[in-house]
């Protein structure tokens with residue numbers, strides 16, 4: 001059974017992905033600050049704040065001890081932030097960057113050390129169409145996602161020789177997760193910028209992830225795949 005590590009499995013897309021991969025016969029290890037919200041024999045939850053390096057290092061150490069290999073890492077956890085750049089407090093800038101970018105970076109680094117030993121692995125990072133569209137009021141969030149895209153491309157080159165691929169998926173607004181609380185009109189404007197004008201569905205994400213983590217996708221790395229026809 002393959003082991004897949006997913007960050008941010010307490011709710012939203014991450015929780016749905018954990019349930020999906022459990023149903024598809026993976027051993028899922030989920031990370032979040034909250035306690036487990038899934039109970040299943042193929043699910044192991046670790047309380048871990050990915051903004052804190054030592055918590056990531058100890059979580060990955062524990063996973064390696066129990067499961068020996070890590071086949072897939074999905075860097076899903078993130079914080080959203082809607083604010084004009086002029087009114088964005090320093091604390092929000094710091095927190096969102098620490099969770100979204102530092103968290104993705106450090107998790108990738110620690111998991112990659114294990115994948116290098118295995119001489120195989122798949123890392124998928126979550127970006128957003130916000131980075132491609134440079135959406136107003138999302139300056140911090142979009143900047144962290146742009147940084148994740150850059151990391152995706154650089155780490156793909158650095159890890160390629162070890163048979164590890166690194167790619168990113170950029171969802172459109174979904175009907176779940178961190179968009180709750182975002183005004184409908186704002187979301188409608190974003191959907192109207194897409195080539196295919198609808199909200200994203202879970203299957204749009206799982207279909208893309210299944211492709212990227214498949215054994216046959218070993219020639220595909222450093223790519224950012226936006227959903228909804230954004231380029």
Ligand SMILES: NC(=O)c1ccc[n+]([C@@H]2O[C@H](COP(=O)([O-])OP(=O)(O)OC[C@H]3O[C@@H](n4cnc5c(N)ncnc54)[C@H](OP(=O)(O)O)[C@@H]3O)[C@@H](O)[C@H]2O)c1
Pocket residue numbers: 007008009010011012013014031032033034035048049050051075076077078079099126127128129170171172173174175176177178179
């Ligand atoms: N929903 C959308 O429409 C949409 C659109 C485009 C891109 N995305 C991307 O999709 C991914 C998932 O988003 P979502 O909508 O599912 O978000 P969500 O519902 O807000 O869930 C975020 C998850 O991340 C975890 N998390 C947050 N801070 C953390 C920390 N410091 N350490 C560990 N875990 C942390 C949360 O768990 P705890 O709070 O328990 O820690 C939660 O499980 C994100 O990367 C997001 O940028 C979403």
